[in-house]
Structure formats: structure tokens, C-alpha cells
Amino acid sequence: MEDITGLVTRHRTYAKTTAALMHEMLAKQDVLLEQQARIFSLLSSSQPLPDCSLDYSDLPLRDPQGLVEMEAKLQDQDYRNKLIKHLSLIGGMDARDAVFRMMKRVLSNNLATKSNWRGMNGKCPFASLQLKEVIIAAALKNPLTPALSACEVERYIKRWLQLAMDREGGRKRRAKLQVLS
Template identity: 45%
Template sequence: MFYIVEFYETQEVEVVPAAWVADDVCQWPTYYKPDELAKAIKNEEQPGDSWEEYRVRILYKAASYKAARLKLPEAETHTDLQTAEEDDDMPRRKRKRNVIGGVDIKDTVWRIMKHLFTNSLAKQLNWRGVNGKTAFHSLQLKDVITGTVRNNHLTATATDQEVEAYIKRWLHLAGDRDGGRREREEKRRASQHTRPQEDEQ
């Protein structure tokens, strides 16, 4: 059994084994590296004596880790998944989390960027503002994202350089999302297909 829980202190949302939660308190291995943490969660590792305790609220219960992970994006936009269907008419922005969870810096930054920007808007941005695009590094939003990443207790020590690197990478890949890569590949193949016919003429 797995739970999706919200940490009261930071409002982060994460998937954890049910064995880690009792009486609205979640035991958490704060000293684990991201890969160790992911493995511990998937394998339902038993909490150790040195694990720290955090107050949480259970948002959703699932029989498997995979099922819980599939519900996680929805949990980040709903205050309570069990009653989410009842309030689907509420403006989605009002249900956004102040802090978006993530197991490492990349995961956290990319989740934040995905919630803040549509892909069409992301295509109009790059870090330096070259090629007529808007310069992301000059936006105050950059500092907001860095602060949000550091509010996650798993990424509290993230440096400005690390956050910036993942923002740059996410923006760079905007053209590949929503079928962009496939569309470019199809155009390239079409171009190669028509070129021999032009040569024959």
C-alpha cells in the first residue's frame, strides 16, 4: 500500500509507503541520496531509528507504487484527491501547490516549469534572449523558482547554478515536446523524399 501525502510544513506532495505513515506523521530518511530514496520508496523499506518525522495529510491511497505515481500530478493540483471530482469546476490555478515536490533538483525544477509555462510559451523563451526570444535570466520569476526549489527539503541545498542549468535545459527542449521532435523528423523525411524528384527534373 502506498499513500500520496502532503507535508504540512512545506506543502510538498510525495508518494510514500503506507508503512512510513502513522497518526498523520511520516517518517522520512532525510540523509538518503535521491536514488537511494527512490529505491527505498519503491521497495517499501522499513523506517529506521534515525529517520526524521514530519506531520502530513494523506491525500490518496493506492495499492501499488505505479498507481500512486500516476495520481501524483493530479495530487499537485488538488487539495484532496478523494473529493477532486466534486470540485472540478473550481479554477485550476486556485488549487495549485505553493511548493511542488520532487525527488531531486532536476525533477523539482522541471515540475515547477511545467506548471508555470505552457509549451507554446516556453518556445518563446531562452536563457539569454537570443534569436528574438524573451530572456528568461532577466525575469524575477527566476528567483521565485530558485526559492521554491529550496523550500523542498530534498533540494534545500540547491545552488543557483544547478537550478539555472535545469531551467536552461527545460527551455531548450521545448521544441521537442508536444510532438515537436516528430514533426521535425517528418519534415526532414519529406524534404529528403522530394529532393530526388527535383534532381530528376
């Protein structure tokens, strides 16, 4: 027969775990309610939706040539502003998710594997692109991420680029190559 202290200890552990999970669920629910309230206030405001009437058929960019063409298009301030507005409306659950969604909308995974932040190892340097400034401006303009800094956006962009090799089955392909070696 199990002694009373063991039962009490197990019950306390269970109670603490349950309380922690409930606290986490309530915190996430608060975030969702706050985001919902912001969305509702945006929709109910008398401001018209921004004009984002651009042709986005070239997005996501698939090759370095497309990236060069996009950089040339971003010289036009009107195009740049419309792209920022378009990307800022993508949304996301939090700042990281919003930036990841923007990056996915702008760069294909194939091009992302050929890019990194500084351009090391012959890759395209994302830090020197105007597209980086557009992503930062769009993330800062996103109504769901009001307390975001440019430094945080850069950190999320770097992480998204770092994870490019693992997306779309890249991790499994590398695992198979290691097994065959």
C-alpha cells in the first residue's frame, strides 16, 4: 500500500502542473482577445482600407534575378509604400509569426537558401537590400505587433533565413544523405 506522503506529493505535483497549464492558457487567451479587439477596432473605424492595388504575381521572388528586379522596383516610392501596406496587412499571432509570414510572402524558400544576413559564403546579403527595409517598415506598421522594434524584426529575419535549409523537406533530405554516406 502506498503511503500518504507519496500520494500528497503526487497530488501537489499534479496540481502545480495543472495550475501552470491553466495560467498559460489564460495568458494566451488574453493575447487572442487583445488581438481580436484591435482587429475589431480597425474594421469598425471609418478609415478606408489602404490602396494596395499592385501586381504581386512576381512574389514570392524565386531567383536572384527577380531579387535584382524587385530592388529596382523599390526605387519607386509609390511602389515601396504600397508593398509596405500590403505586407503590413498579412498579420500573424505574434511578432515572430508576422515577420515569418512576410518573409514567406516575399522570398521563396529556394531563394532563401541562397541568401543570408551578411552574404557570407557567396550568398546574397539580405542586410544590404532595400527589401529588408520594406519588411522592417511593414512589421512596424502591422497593427497586431505595436510594441515591435527594428532590432527584433532583424533578429526574426535572420532566423527565418537560417531555417531555410530545413524547410520543404530539407532536413529529411540531409538525413537521408547522412545515412547513405
